[in-house]
Amino acid sequence: MRIDTYETLDSASPRDFADKITIVIDTLRATSTIVTAINNGCKEIIPVSEVEEALSLAQNLDRDTYLLGGERNGVLIEGFDLSNSPLEYTSDVVKGKTIILTTTNGTKAIKKASSAKEIIICSMLNVKAVADYLNEVKMDAVILCAGTEGKGTRKFSLEDVITVGAVISRIDGADIDDLSYASLLLYRENRHDLHNLMQNCFHYKYLISIGYKDDVDFCLQEDIFDILPKYYNGTIKG
């Protein structure tokens, strides 16, 4: 089994995913939100790249069957039901609903991976379920981090890379590339104090500055949900 990791959704091209299992990670917060919503019983999640696409899709659905979720600049989009905070996606809110989700990086990363054989949604919350699956299927995999957009250029984000390390540390005997290896080393050294590590990270600091301390605390919990959401035919299901 070989594992290659890409640090942002811009750093990989469609041919890098072809015929491979692709693991998409956006720790803060899109994939954490998706994993939480699936765990809490939503019917499905439809990730879309643009706000207009979300609104247009919603027009074809009955109002009581869906929720519009997502963020721009980290906050609720005007006219949407939910932001990109996993804490809003509780069981009583999402149960049985279709969620149309658009975020700055994470949902775009999922769409970017469309040429993959299979697309798995991963966060720190379900990291063991993802690793167990890779150990079981023993197929070549690509890990695609969403990265964080700042001034137009998407950048390497340590919160995604640490989640990569948490996956890789649970994999039995894979051939890994340099970024997978660096992620593993960073995770091993810092796993017992992720909050301390994160205090120097751009997006962690930004989310705390706009009032999302509870979110980042929630998203850094390791292996609390034993679920494996997959994206297939335009929707994510558990």
Add this chain to the structure above:
Amino acid sequence: MRIDTYETLDSASPRDFADKITIVIDTLRATSTIVTAINNGCKEIIPVSEVEEALSLAQNLDRDTYLLGGERNGVLIEGFDLSNSPLEYTSDVVKGKTIILTTTNGTKAIKKASSAKEIIICSMLNVKAVADYLNEVKMDAVILCAGTEGKGTRKFSLEDVITVGAVISRIDGADIDDLSYASLLLYRENRHDLHNLMQNCFHYKYLISIGYKDDVDFCLQEDIFDILPKYYNGTIKG
């Protein structure tokens, strides 16, 4: 002072360099070769992106004034005088000569940074000179790693990132981005045994497999040359 690091030459756009000092790093081996050649008294180095460009440039020069250097797939280019091995750029070979150099990643990274206010060539060999300069000028800087090309997509390369960490560890009080911070952590944990760290790295292993063990040993030496090569108006000088 703010420092942003980009993991490959493809991960940054010209606007990321604008009005900033840009530090270009290709540890294995382009910037190590450049630093060595400058240290050993070459007149100048002209980095070019393509082999044809190197040959065409050479046609305008007297044969005894220049050397053609570089690599494709890590080895000597047909008709060239030197490969991309810093060990070939000895004083008796390069003294007083113009070197036209083309490599797969490093020289392209230098050209990519053309919009920068100032372009500094950095390797592990001259890491302290580069950090001393940044501490002195106290200006915002960008560190551009060349990365390594594999199957078309340039990838994060740990040997570049470790050199970034070696620079950052010598900087006094900069505001740094996530990759600069990750580089610092990786360097701090592994600085006393870089060869052990590198044994899992793609390009390190490749160079050893094609017979360049002495090169990688040479390139991983820290702070052996107190020089600061700069790229200006198409040429690199010390």
